[in-house]
Amino acid sequence: HTLAVALTEALRDGQIQIAVQPMVDLVNGQVHALEALARWHHPELGEVPPEDFFAAAERSGQVVELSRRVLDQALAAARQWQEAGQQVRVAINLAPGWLADPSLPGQIRSALARHGLSADVLSLEVAESDVIDEPEMLLALTRLHEMGARLSVDDFGTGYSSLTFVSRLPVDQIKIHQSFVQQLRADGRARAVVQSIIDLGRNLGLEVVAEGVIDAYTRIELKRMGCRFGQGYYFDAPMPVQELSWPTGRRP
Numbered sequence: 579h580t581l582a583v584a585l586t587e588a589l590r591d592g593q594i595q596i597a598v599q600p601m602v603d604l605v606n607g608q609v610h611a612l613e614a615l616a617r618w619h620h621p622e623l624g625e626v627p628p629e630d631f632f633a634a635a636e637r638s639g640q641v642v643e644l645s646r647r648v649l650d651q652a653l654a655a656a657r658q659w660q661e662a663g664q665q666v667r668v669a670i671n672l673a674p675g676w677l678a679d680p681s682l683p684g685q686i687r688s689a690l691a692r693h694g695l696s697a698d699v700l701s702l703e704v705a706e707s708d709v710i711d712e713p714e715m716l717l718a719l720t721r722l723h724e725m726g727a728r729l730s731v732d733d734f735g736t737g738y739s740s741l742t743f744v745s746r747l748p749v750d751q752i753k754i755h756q757s758f759v760q761q762l763r764a765d766g767r768a769r770a771v772v773q774s775i776i777d778l779g780r781n782l783g784l785e786v787v788a789e790g791v792i793d794a795y796t797r798i799e800l801k802r803m804g805c806r807f808g809q810g811y812y813f814d815a816p817m818p819v820q821e822l823s824w825p826t827g828r829r830p
């Protein structure tokens with residue numbers, strides 16, 4: 579409850595800002611896309627974890643307002659990069675309570691228009707568990723894809739319905755959950771899971787992004803296994819938009 583009250587103030591006072599984290603092309607080291615992640619620095623509480631304030635926002639009915647702020651900042655950043663000559667996509671995470679909002683496609687369409695951007699600049703990350711068998715949500719995502727937005731399955735492999743999801747939706751990208759990626763060296767089973775997801779993505783013609791890349795070993799192995807994209811602290815931690823060195827240099 580108190581977090582919900584604090585969140586109302588935070589939205590009013592602009593305490594919530596996005597951080598961005600690159601997805602890196604493992605073949606050429608170039609930044610492929612940037613994921614926007616919400617950050618709340620509260621004057622007394624300090625950094626509030628996004629899991630906590632999104633949960634509070636879902637309960638208090640503020641998740642649409644919060645998500646729209648993130649979208650607006652992400653599109654402002656994308657517009658800025660475009661003006662600097664960088665064609666790079668920006669990814670946002672779709673919270674369940676926003677996905678359930680029937681006006682979501684319209685909100686995204688008008689936000690794009692406001693920023694003078696076309697929908698193909700935007701990637702929408704959805705955790706498979708958010709969507710299972712909700713016809714309205716599947717329809718909203720299909721509509722957004724028809725507009726030109728990319729669809730990405732976040733935390734791939736951790737839900738019940740990974741395969742249903744990729745077979746029912748016009749998905750463009752899958753992101754392998756970091757729990758598998760980080761066990762690559764130590765655990766032969768995790769390695770087999772990662773290889774299977776990479777192969778599945780390739781067979782379906784999807785972009786495959788490995789999350790949680792934390793060292794050179796993992797980066798090299800992923801590329802060897804046929805994974806095209808990686809994201810993680812080895813390349814960059816999420817950072818404030820103004821800290822992104824531009825034009826982006828090659829990553830290791």
Ligand code: G
Pocket residue numbers: 614615616617628629632648670671672673674816
């Ligand atoms: O950003 P990490 O730094 O700590 O984020 C933790 C969790 O919070 C992740 O599951 C991430 O997807 C989620 N998260 C962060 N920012 C957003 C956001 O803008 N929208 C939604 N829905 N989830 C977010």
Ligand code: G
Pocket residue numbers: 599615671703732733756789790791792809810811812815816
């Ligand atoms: O949206 P998603 O649930 O995928 O959110 C990604 C989460 O992973 C965010 O909390 C982000 O800060 C975090 N993250 C990004 N790179 C790394 C990494 O290399 N290691 C770990 N442990 N977390 C990471």
Ligand code: MN
Pocket residue numbers: 613671703732
């Ligand atoms: Mn994500």
Ligand code: NA
Pocket residue numbers: 732733734753755756789
């Ligand atoms: Na994820």
